[in-house]
Amino acid sequence: MSESWTPDEMMTVAAARRLVDGMSVFVGIGLPSVAANLARRLHAPALTLIYESGPIGSKPTQLPLSIGDGELASTADAVVSIPEIFNYWLQAGRIDLGYLGAAQIDRMANLNTTMVGDSYERPRVRLPGAGGAPEIASYCKEVTVVMKHAKRAFVEKVDFVTTVGFGSGNGDRARYGLTGAGPTTVITDLGVLESDGESELELSAIHPGVTIEQIRNVTQWPLKTKADLDESLPPTGEELLALRTLTHGTAPS
Amino acid sequence: MSIAxxxxxxxxxxxxxxxxxxxxKRDLTLIRMTPDLIYDQMIGAGCARRVVFSWGGNPGVGSLHRFRDAVENGWPxxxxxxxxxxxxxxxxYVAGASGLPFAVMRGYEGTDLAANTRGVARIACPFTGEPVAAVSALTPDVGVIHAQRADRRGNVHLWGITGVQREVVLSSKSSIVTVEEIVDELDLGLGGQVIPAMAIDAISEVPGGARPSYALGFYHRDNQAYVDWDSIGRDRKSFDRWLNESVMTAK
Known part of the structure; x- marks a missing residue:
């Protein structure tokens, strides 16, 4: 008899399952941080968590609110400066996996975290901006995007390319000098989209209780479905307990 | 004037x-990787003419509403x-600290940032022809940081997450450091880094000077203050009230 769970919990658990023990992961705040810390408590205790503020090998006991919370530094194997984390560690290709979110993603996995609207100078919605995302998507060996599946987010073409996914395909990544495979996996609250790194994202798995139709209704491009479409395994009792314990309280300070 | x-x-x-x-102060060019609440407050108070940055959000919470109001609606x-x-x-910053006109890195290619942002160019490696990005040096007129300690000779010691503080001090034409405390002797067993006195123009002892962010070894990050800022900063009137009560009339 399985417990009930929410689509958000399914998304986080599916993201955590992607992490293989012993990997190094460049972790952003929010869902990616929840997924990485969940994996560390379940099947991947030897994950090396790397935060862009400089800590390498953080072992936080509580979920941090920001990427610079004190516990990330005080539990780390090493704390390096910002130029060092980006140049020596990320750009040099030492990190296995990067986790990213975005406000918009398009069929070629290009990401927008800059602005919504027609004018860069006077946007309808000004978003936070690039941060570390462009380099994370370029130089981690591979990247997983975790975001909620909504029509305004899954668009034919992003309003602004903050972070290159596959560009327009056709070898753009190699032409741009991007050494990693890019955002080949997108995990949402409804399913999983994947790409070979050259061609458009296709639906590769649906979460239990979700229909293909439902996913197509919140995707602005005509989403193709892989021939061997999977159904995700529902969260186990163990996964749910660990996740709920973890998210029960964000670090008070 | 530019300030970081x-x-x-x-x-x-x-x-x-x-x-x-x-x-x-008015018409400032405000430079900072993560504008955070401090630049949201300075923008809302009307100090900024230009903002040079890389991620302008409230970490783990959401938007910087004063920053957004300025960009989206030209307010104030x-x-x-x-x-x-x-x-x-x-x-x-590294280029500025090194006395170089630009730094070389991989990046920007294929993004819309390259076309909309000054100070980015594509160059070829002079040895192999490989294309790389050049980014112009940052040399702020004034660099300001907060550190845990300074000694009486003016050496500054910070530990924990040290970010780009050393680089901003060394790239700026003049530098100001506020510290939690001034001590006779630094305790280098705490690790971190020391910025030698010769790189620093002025030091001021300001206990709690980093609140509501934190100073490792002194006080924790006030995460609740970051959460509360969302509603204070969202509305022009509540921001003005906060500004008057918490900054303008504060000692």
């Missing part, structure tokens, strides 16, 4: 920023933005 207040989540020089607001007046990536900003 740095501190990556840790050791953000809030007290110095509030003093800049109280002194009524229009501002220009110059948006880079974190790696781009970090390398620009």
């Amino acid at each position: 207040l740095e501190g990556f989540t840790h050791l953000i020089p809030f007290a110095a920023g509030h003093e800049i607001i109280r002194q009524g 007046h229009p501002i220009e933005v110059e948006e880079h990536t974190h790696a781009g900003m970090a390398n620009r």
Whole structure:
């Protein structure tokens, strides 16, 4: 008899399952941080968590609110400066996996975290901006995007390319000098989209209780479905307990 | 005048920023990787003409509403933005600190940032022809940081997350440091880094000067204050009330 769970919990658990023990992961705040810390408590205790503020090998006991919370530094194997984390560690290709979110993603996995609207100078919605995302998507060996599946987010073409996914395909990544495979996996609250790194994202798995139709209704491009479409395994009792314990309280300070 | 207040989540020089607001400074170019609450407050107070940055959000909470109001609606007046990536900003400070006109890095290619942002160019490696990005050096008129300690000779010691503080001090034409405490002797067993006195123009002892961010070894990050800022900063009237009560009339 399985417990009930929410689509958000399914998304986080599916993201955590992607992490293989012993990997190094460049972790952003929010869902990616929840997924990485969940994996560390379940099947991947030897994950090396790397935060862009400089800590390498953080072992936080509580979920941090920001990427610079004190516990990330005080539990780390090493704390390096910002130029060092980006140049020596990320750009040099030492990190296995990067986790990213975005406000918009398009069929070629290009990401927008800059602005919504027609004018860069006077946007309808000004978003936070690039941060570390462009380099994370370029130089981690591979990247997983975790975001909620909504029509305004899954668009034919992003309003602004903050972070290159596959560009327009056709070898753009190699032409741009991007050494990693890019955002080949997108995990949402409804399913999983994947790409070979050259061609458009296709639906590769649906979460239990979700229909293909439902996913197509919140995707602005005509989403193709892989021939061997999977159904995700529902969260186990163990996964749910660990996740709920973890998210029960964000670090008070 | 261009000014850079740095501190990556840790050791953000809030007290110095509030003093800049109280002194009524205007038309500043504000440089900072993560504008955070401090630049949201300075923008809302009307100090900024231009903002040079790489990630302008409230970490783990959401938007910086004063920053958004300025960009989207020109309130309290229009501002220009110059948006880079974190790696781009970090390398620009490194170039400034090194006395170089630009830094070399991989990045920007294929993004819309390259076309909309000054100070980014594509160059070829002179040895192999490989294309790489050049980013112009940052050389702020004034660099401001907060650190845990200084000694009486003016050497500054910071530990924990040290961000780009050393780079901003060394790339700026003059530098100001606020510290939690001035001591006779630094305790280097705490690790971190020391910025030698010769690189620093002025030091001021300001206990709590990084609140509501934190100073490792002194006080924790006030995460609730970051959460509460969302509703204070969202509304022009509540922001003005906060500004009057918490900055303008504060000692």
